[in-house]
Amino acid sequence: MKTLADLKQIREKAQEDMKLRGANTRIKIVVGMGTSGIAMGAREVMKTFLEEISGRNLTDVLVTQTGEKGLSSMEPVVDVIEENKPKVTYGNMTPEKVKKVVVEHIVNGNIVSEFVVATGN
Template sequence: MAKMTLEELRKLRNQKKDELDKRDTEGKDVHIIIGMGTCGIAAGAKDSLDAFLDEIEKNKIDNVTVKQTGCMGLCYVEPTVEVKVPEMPDTIYGNVDAETARNIVREHVLGKKLVSEHVFDRPSKDIVKE
């Protein structure tokens, strides 16, 4: 890839903004919060972040906020990720490697279905399918 200048970056940004303005995205905010403390990083949270961004781009999903947080006290199931999607229960997923990150985008964010085997907190037991 050739070295990108700030002006080229600005152009890309504006292109993307024009595309976004044509879509109806109101009230569809998705929040993905990745545990990127030492425990998260050690377990591969950076790969999960890359996979989330890549899958969001591939599926052209708008209004997604991606943030990082520190250790959530679930070090044994890092990388952990909290996912907030309208009309879905706020969910904390554990053992989110790159492939699981992609599944979360496809199934939870787009398909509105929990990725049950990775749910570690939040929705009550009767929501999660065994």
């Protein structure tokens, strides 16, 4: 059984971690979760990001989900936002594409241009 005591351990570990590496969020990922996005597989896209973050132990990435983004024909849609860089929007995302974006863009810093549907704000 998962208990609140397990959380205390996680908190202590995370606090140590943050002392060493700082508490900064380097990248923010926003998954579009409007009705059409959900129908096109956005839940699985969100799940894959969470699995990758957890599996690769990425402590400086934040993932959130949001309602309609107005790009219905390209759902599921994902924004990758880094400080001082133009926003990158990926479209027609699948769990496989998410894995590629995590390795190439989130970890190694190279935009996966073939999946990009918009850039800037």
